[in-house]
Amino acid sequence: MENYYTADRKFYLENKDLQEIVRDLENDFQDRNAEALHSYAEACTWYDMVLKNAGDICANFIAPRAAAVDEQGPTYRDGLVSWAPETQENMKVLSEAGYLGGTLPRRYGGLNLPVTVNTIIVEMVSQADASLMNLFGLQDIAMTINKFGDETQKTRVLPKFCTGEVSGSMALTEPDAGSDLQAVSLRAIEKDGQWYLDGVKRFITNGCGEVSLVLARSEEGSKGGRGLSLFLYERYRDKNLIVRRIENKHGIHGSPTCELQFNMAKAELVGRRKFGLIKYVMSLMNGARLAVAAQALGIAQAAFDEAMKYANEREQFGHTVVHFPAVYQMLKKMQAEIETTRMLVYQTAWFVDLEDMYERRSQRGEDVRSELKYANAMAGFLTPLTKFTATEMANRAAYDAVQIHGGCGYMKDFPVERLARDARITNIYEGTTQLQVVAAIGGVINNVxxxxxxxxxxxxxxxxxxxxxxxxxxxxxxxxxxxxxxxxxxxxxxxxxxxxxxxxxxxxxxxxxxxxxxxxxxxxxxxxxxxxxxxxxxxxxxxxxxxxxxxxxxxxxxxxxxxxxxxx
Ligand SMILES: Cc1cc2nc3c(=O)[nH]c(=O)nc-3n(C[C@H](O)[C@H](O)[C@H](O)COP(=O)(O)OP(=O)(O)OC[C@H]3O[C@@H](n4cnc5c(N)ncnc54)[C@H](O)[C@@H]3O)c2cc1C
Known part of the structure; x- marks a missing residue:
């Protein structure tokens, strides 16, 4: 049976030294509860099992359903959005296997995985069905709540994420605030100690989900990022959010993209007022950018595999087309780009793990200032660099995979047609390629x-x-x-x-x-x-x-x- 946890993925994971990170994540292997890990060797064996199981689910359960998800997509009726039946089944299987709280701590029902390991799961899910990653990958919302929310918010919301009882969305974009999030105008109004949200958000992936993190203008009359705060909206506690429509899209059909109308909807402040954009959304978006890079990598791998298969089956001029230099040139470039991008994606994830570890250690009072500073700088630089690299690469790979299929690549009967459409969004959302360049160029100039x-x-x-x-x-x-x-x-x-x-x-x-x-x-x-x-x-x-x-x-x-x- 096929398994997406391939020798290459395993090889590059094993090439990363996670020892210090895992020791810290696992409380120095001192925990004694049933799920606790007791040594690095035990952790590695367990990660291997988690990844193999995820690779099996992706290859044999999710991938075979991807065409049906693409064909049907979610439905919208009277303000209610339903995922395609196959998407619902996929999410059920992933939640039953425990993957919905991948990086969340065990006390909330998560798996406490390092980001590096979880990134490989995101990559494999995306290879199977890129649109599913948009729902699965929204765990970044849970991670943001875990990082910046208070304990009441965490205990109320996070276990629900892990069981799959709720799904989430991050509501940042508005009609007049896309790349420029400083222009966000949705109002947050405080009355008698209660916050209310009022206004419109556009293009919100899974905006129909039960939990939304919403960027809103809390400082009346302010301009720019410093007047914005982050809010937690929970649909099961308030009914004043309307999904006005879902978009009719080019790709990632399985993931509903919603227009939202908040009508004085009750919400809670996350963290500190005025830190919404400059701190919390930056952190949220960096996590999501890495996830989109992994998504792009998964799509590119799927496109390459399809191209390889087709090039070895299709005969023209008495040979399978793989024999033509013009064809294997495309394959060779794809192979080199995919493999080197994989190294870059895992390296970025590893620096994010280091950054998280030094933050925890610093909070415990250890003097790790210089280590934290370096990990911050590297994670901050590599994240946009990696999204830039992976998403542009995935578009080229999907384009060439269609080309290798000739006319068949243009037909819905072949997966590359879908993969090329799905790849197209990766260099647009979570900040376009041009905005990744804006984010990365300082690091290039300053020689990070x-x-x-x-x-x-x-x-x-x-x-x-x-x-x-x-x-x-x-x-x-x-x-x-x-x-x-x-x-x-x-x-x-x-x-x-x-x-x-x-x-x-x-x-x-x-x-x-x-x-x-x-x-x-x-x-x-x-x-x-x-x-x-x-x-x-x-x-x-x-x-x-x-x-x-x-x-x-x-x-x-x-x-x-x-x-x-x-x-x-
Ligand atoms: C399918 C889909 C799902 C999405 N999901 C979400 C979601 O879940 N949550 C959410 O909040 N948003 C979401 N978005 C919104 C997405 O993040 C934005 O569309 C994206 O950030 C770009 O913003 P924009 O569409 O307004 O483009 P614009 O900002 O209008 O950009 C137009 C063009 O100008 C360029 N440009 C703009 N500013 C600069 C600059 N300073 N330097 C160089 N070039 C620049 C851009 O690169 C682009 O080429 C989603 C969008 C789509 C299509």
Whole structure:
């Protein structure tokens, strides 16, 4: 029987050192209750079992239902939304297996998994049915409540998430506040110690769910992010939220996207007033961005597997099409991109685990300031870098997978048609690719990766020493071109080339991650060398492009805009 917990996923997970993280998560292995883990070895065996079971459910229960979910989608009648029957079955199976509270603490009924392990479950669910990940992945809401809610809120809501009794949504976007969440205008009004929400939210995934985290303007007359707070809305405690409609979408059909009307709906403040956007939503979105990166990776894997299958079955000119260089070129690029993106996704998840661990230790009074600062910086930088990389990659992979299928790829009879539609949303929601670049560019300019390059420098590489020099060279090239860009004193020029700089950082860093793996495992060297050589050409090309723009336009890059701007 097929299992999505493949040798590759296992290999890259086992490559991560989770020892310190797990020890801390498991209270130094001192807990004595029935579910407690007593050693790192026991934890690893258990994670392996959890992942194998999830891989089995994904491959053999969820994936076979994906086409039916896509075909039917949710239904809307008189303000009530129902998931497709197959989606309901999928969620039931996942909740019965205990996966709905993956990273939540055991005292609320969760599995207390490290983010790294849970991210692999998200990836596998997405490979099986990307739209299901939107419901399953909304656990990030529960994690935000766990992080910032008070104990009453946690004990009331979190166990319900773990049993599947409730599902959630995060209600941020409004008609006039999309990428720019500082423009949120839905009002939060306090009367006699009770908060009420009033206004409209748009494009809310599973907005019909029982629990919503809502970003609202609590400071009347304020402008910008500092007037916003985060609220917990529970449908089973208040009936003044109306689902006005669900959207008719291009992809992820299984996930309802709702327009919500709050009519003085009762809600509770989460955490501190005015910290809604600047602290809590930032944390919530970072978790969701990593989940979307894993979603994109899962879609790309599914697209690659379908393309491989088809290329080996379809015959033209007397050969299966896999024999044509034009076809295996696409497969090779997909393989290298998927594998290196997987390393990046797991690395980001690992830094999020480190960040969480140092936060817990710091709260316990340990002096881990410098470690926490570093983990914060890396998680904060890698999250948008990873979403940028994985979601653009998934779109290219799905596009090529359709191409390999020829005309069949355009037909609903073949899964790649759905995968290409599902991939398309990943680089739009949770912040578009352009906004990921905005979030990551500061880290590129300020060389957040400096320590990573230093670590590589010290790493004892014997077999691949020439390759190590080349990878170190990528870091030098990146720093050199960053310096050249920053000498141009023009904000538009910086913004215009920012995506090229972020792309170079992504390519270079994936080589940093791949090199030690290839050094250790000879079986990975062929793919590593392929990626390294491709990387060198791509980095040279991106640098040449930036230099051309600097030379031809420099401070007058804004001229390029003129032809397009109408009116204001
Ligand atoms: C299917 C679906 C599900 C969604 N689920 C949710 C959800 O659960 N909760 C929620 O709150 N929201 C959700 N959203 C909303 C989603 O997060 C937004 O659509 C997204 O952030 C982009 O906002 P926008 O659509 O208003 O685009 P706009 O912000 O209007 O962007 C238009 C274009 O301008 C570009 N742009 C904007 N600002 C900048 C800038 N500063 N620099 C460079 N380029 C820029 C964008 O990249 C884009 O290309 C969902 C959307 C969809 C389609």
């Amino acid at each position: 990766l400096a320590q990573e390059w230093e670590n590589l420098q010290k790493f004892n590489i014997k077999e691949l020493s020439a390759e190590k020099e080349r990878v170190l060279g990528f870091g030098e090239q990146l720093q050199a071109i960053v310096s050249e860009v920053t000498t141009v004193k023009d904000r538009d020029f910086h913004d215009y080339v920012a995506n090229y700089l972020v792309a170079i950082a992504s390519i270079a860093y994936r080589n940093v991650l791949f090199l030690p793996v290839a050094e250790q495992f000879a079986g990975k060297r062929e793919l590593f060398r392929f990626f390294l050589n491709e990387s060198a050409v791509r980095i040279d090309y991106l640098i040449a492009r930036i230099r051309m723009l600097k030379k031809v336009y420099g401070v007058s890059i804004e001229e390029l805009k003129r032809a397009f701007v109408k009116g204001r």
